[in-house]
Amino acid sequence: MHSIFGQLPRFLSYYNLEFILQAALTTLLLSISGCVFGFIFGFGIAVLRETTGPLWLPLRAAAVLFVEIFRRIPFLVTLFLVFYACQALNLDISVFAVAVASTCIIGAAFLSEVVRTGFDAIPSQEREAAAAMNFTLAQTLFLIVIPQAWRVILPPTFAFFLSFIKDSALASQLGVVELTYSAKVMNNKGFSPVLGFGAALILYFAISYPLARFGLYLEQRLGFSRYRKP
Amino acid sequence: MNYTLQFGQVIDRLPYLAGGAWLSLLLATLAFFGGMIIGVFGAMAKLFGGRILAGIANIYVVFFTNTPALVQVYFLYFALPSFGIILPPFEAVLIGLTLNSGAYLTEIQRAGFLSIHRNEVEAAETIGLSQMQSVWYVIVPHIVRTLYPSLSNQYILITLGTSMAAIFGVEELTGRALSLNAETFRSIEIFVITAGLYIAITLVANVLLVFLGRYYFRARMRLF
Amino acid sequence: MDFLGIENLKARYGEHVVLNDISMTVEKGEIVSLIGPSGSGKSSLLRALVGLLPVESGEVRLNGEIINYRDKQAVKRLRDRLAIVFQQYNLFQNMDVLRNVMLAPMKVKGWPREECEREATALLEKVGLGAKLHVYPDQLSGGQQQRVALARALALRPEILLLDEVTSALDPELVNEVLDSIRLLASEGMTMIIVSHEMAFVREVSSRVSMMAAGSIVEIGTPDEIFQNPKHERARDFVGKILHR
Ligand SMILES: Nc1ncnc2c1ncn2[C@@H]1O[C@H](COP(=O)(O)OP(=O)(O)OP(=O)(O)O)[C@@H](O)[C@H]1O
Numbered sequence: 280m281h282s283i284f285g286q287l288p289r290f291l292s293y294y295n296l297e298f299i300l301q302a303a304l305t306t307l308l309l310s311i312s313g314c315v316f317g318f319i320f321g322f323g324i325a326v327l328r329e330t331t332g333p334l335w336l337p338l339r340a341a342a343v344l345f346v347e348i349f350r351r352i353p354f355l356v357t358l359f360l361v362f363y364a365c366q367a368l369n370l371d372i373s374v375f376a377v378a379v380a381s382t383c384i385i386g387a388a389f390l391s392e393v394v395r396t397g398f399d400a401i402p403s404q405e406r407e408a409a410a411a412m413n414f415t416l417a418q419t420l421f422l423i424v425i426p427q428a429w430r431v432i433l434p435p436t437f438a439f440f441l442s443f444i445k446d447s448a449l450a451s452q453l454g455v456v457e458l459t460y461s462a463k464v465m466n467n468k469g470f471s472p473v474l475g476f477g478a479a480l481i482l483y484f485a486i487s488y489p490l491a492r493f494g495l496y497l498e499q500r501l502g503f504s505r506y507r508k509p
Numbered sequence: 510m511n512y513t514l515q516f517g518q519v520i521d522r523l524p525y526l527a528g529g530a531w532l533s534l535l536l537a538t539l540a541f542f543g544g545m546i547i548g549v550f551g552a553m554a555k556l557f558g559g560r561i562l563a564g565i566a567n568i569y570v571v572f573f574t575n576t577p578a579l580v581q582v583y584f585l586y587f588a589l590p591s592f593g594i595i596l597p598p599f600e601a602v603l604i605g606l607t608l609n610s611g612a613y614l615t616e617i618q619r620a621g622f623l624s625i626h627r628n629e630v631e632a633a634e635t636i637g638l639s640q641m642q643s644v645w646y647v648i649v650p651h652i653v654r655t656l657y658p659s660l661s662n663q664y665i666l667i668t669l670g671t672s673m674a675a676i677f678g679v680e681e682l683t684g685r686a687l688s689l690n691a692e693t694f695r696s697i698e699i700f701v702i703t704a705g706l707y708i709a710i711t712l713v714a715n716v717l718l719v720f721l722g723r724y725y726f727r728a729r730m731r732l733f
Numbered sequence: 734m735d736f737l738g739i740e741n742l743k744a745r746y747g748e749h750v751v752l753n754d755i756s757m758t759v760e761k762g763e764i765v766s767l768i769g770p771s772g773s774g775k776s777s778l779l780r781a782l783v784g785l786l787p788v789e790s791g792e793v794r795l796n797g798e799i800i801n802y803r804d805k806q807a808v809k810r811l812r813d814r815l816a817i818v819f820q821q822y823n824l825f826q827n828m829d830v831l832r833n834v835m836l837a838p839m840k841v842k843g844w845p846r847e848e849c850e851r852e853a854t855a856l857l858e859k860v861g862l863g864a865k866l867h868v869y870p871d872q873l874s875g876g877q878q879q880r881v882a883l884a885r886a887l888a889l890r891p892e893i894l895l896l897d898e899v900t901s902a903l904d905p906e907l908v909n910e911v912l913d914s915i916r917l918l919a920s921e922g923m924t925m926i927i928v929s930h931e932m933a934f935v936r937e938v939s940s941r942v943s944m945m946a947a948g949s950i951v952e953i954g955t956p957d958e959i960f961q962n963p964k965h966e967r968a969r970d971f972v973g974k975i976l977h978r
């Protein structure tokens with residue numbers, strides 16, 4: 280106990296702090312980019328699943344398969360899969376890029392379901408009315424469904440973004456220098472694990488908690504919709 | 510591209526991997542039910558505990574849901590010895606996962622309690638049920654039915670979450686995949702098969718849970 | 734030749750046959766009413782006609798062209814000429830009344846914006862909502878929403894209008910607002926198929942009445958034939974009930 284406090288001044292050196300904060304930034308960057316790209320792909324998947332007719336069937340089936348597969352694989356295993364696949368293909372990309380790609384994959388799988396649920400939340404009668412008036416799928420989605428569904432889609436998307444921040448800790452296993460990795464480095468440097476992992480826990484909390492509060496606020500704000508359902 | 514896939518060596522070790530999958534499920538099940546018990550107390554504390562108990566439960570939930578499970582277990586595994594508590598890897602992971610899922614399950618169960626409407630309780634009492642009876646015949650089934658889908662979803666998420674036990678050397682599915690990888694270097698094949706096993710166990714669990722939910726708890730769930 | 738011809742139309746939800754061997758014709762300018770007990774398949778017939786309910790067998794002809802519902806382009810052409818007003822209001826909740834009415838003409842038909850806006854405004858005035866152009870659907874009464882839906886259908890300049898119980902969700906006081914709008918259309922010679930429970934109204938505006946039960950057409954004829962002298966047991970039964978309510 281005594282040694283922990285004894286180490287504290289040395290632990291809080293400028294160099295260490297810079298390193299840890301840099302790592303925290305990497306954590307944030309990793310989750311944001313994974314979530315943004317994941318959402319874009321997930322959105323595409325959700326739209327694909329709305330298509331009808333035999334022409335789109337192969338793509339529709341591929342979309343379902345993709346979602347059902349990657350929602351059922353642990354993030355750690357996805358990370359290894361992407362990592363070794365890149366290695367086998369002789370792709371020379373950084374571990375950070377591997378981690379972003381992996382987040383993007385699970386993001387696409389989970390967020391496509393969020394988007395789909397959002398689409399489903401719009402009364403089917405409105406979509407039938409649109410179909411009967413010859414709107415195309417794209418017109419129906421962009422003019423009628425999405426302007427209403429985004430309120431349903433946004434809060435859970437934000438919740439997934441928060442979960443990606445926490446999942447990104449697993450990327451330390453590949454050697455991505457993010458927050459968890461920085462804690463391990465501090466540990467290896469001989470600092471007490473209480474300090475190293477304690478600092479990581481505090482910083483994760485400092486990132487995640489305000490965002491979680493914001494997410495709650497978002498949910499409440501969007502919950503009071505001007506568009507009451509009949 | 511000069512990598513040729515060879516599954517033979519990995520297929521031969523399928524029983525070994527399947528044994529790991531069994532441990533994954535065991536870990537998940539223990540963490541889930543441990544978390545459920547914590548969740549009942551947590552939800553009760555948050556709802557009826559008064560300021561102090563509710564405050565403690567709240568701090569617990571907020572802390573565990575806003576930090577990664579991996580770092581929580583790191584802390585238990587590496588930092589607790591500084592305080593004289595030494596946990597073996599499996600126990601550290603199990604305790605970490607249980608505390609973590611307990612926090613999420615507290616929130617889920619709290620939402621379940623909140624979904625009970627006053628008039629449902631009153632209706633139960635007006636048809637002559639005693640308070641105990643109305644709790645047992647009306648409230649508990651109601652909570653189970655409304656919570657069942659999110660609980661089974663949480664169970665699947667916990668199953669996926671157990672894979673981080675590998676990092677601490679626990680020989681569950683991912684752990685065995687890593688051992689096999691060090692032994693054979695057929696990395697892609699190993700992780701494809703491992704992924705397949707995770708898909709298989711979560712799919713089986715999912716199907717069982719949905720059928721159980723539909724027929725036993727009359728929960729509204731879809732499989733896909 | 735009939736304007737709209739339906740022959741041996743059959744459709745089902747899973748095992749349940751909702752339309753069984755439906756045959757009827759509609760001439761240009763005619764108003765045919767569908768009546769019958771709840772669940773008899775009136776809505777289903779309208780939904781099948783616009784291609785929202787898959788047709789299992791049978792034939793629909795519009796102006797001599799046989800409509801193949803499996804051909805997306807044919808359904809598109811068909812929907813170009815038919816418009817449906819649903820039992821529920823089905824307005825787009827995310828846009829104001831004017832935009833609800835002018836959206837399809839603008840985006841689907843590709844007509845010029847100013848023209849669409851002018852016509853939408855005129856139509857809304859015609860159904861008595863000239864003062865509500867920039868109000869959102871959830872701020873309107875049921876009858877007002879129903880009339881917006883009517884204007885929205887008319888803005889597509891359909892050749893045939895299908896109306897599904899447009900008054901059933903309304904207060905008695907609001908019913909007349911909507912019926913007046915339909916009377917006006919009738920006087921202008923619009924071809925319509927109307928599902929309605931307002932028997933007095935049906936008698937007044939229909940050229941022919943078609944009585945449905947359990948997915949089939951039991952009897953079809955002029956309002957006088959159906960209401961005063963129904964030939965079939967089932968029709969007599971139904972008419973007896975509604976007239977002595
Ligand atoms: N989506 C659906 N799935 C399964 N069955 C349906 C569905 N919609 C309608 N049905 C069934 O089809 C039959 C005909 O329904 P329909 O809506 O056409 O009746 P209706 O004559 O319009 O009745 P109402 O006067 O009550 O509007 C009913 O037996 C109904 O149960």
Ligand SMILES: [Mg+2]
Nearest residue numbers: 775776820898
């Ligand atoms: Mg109907």
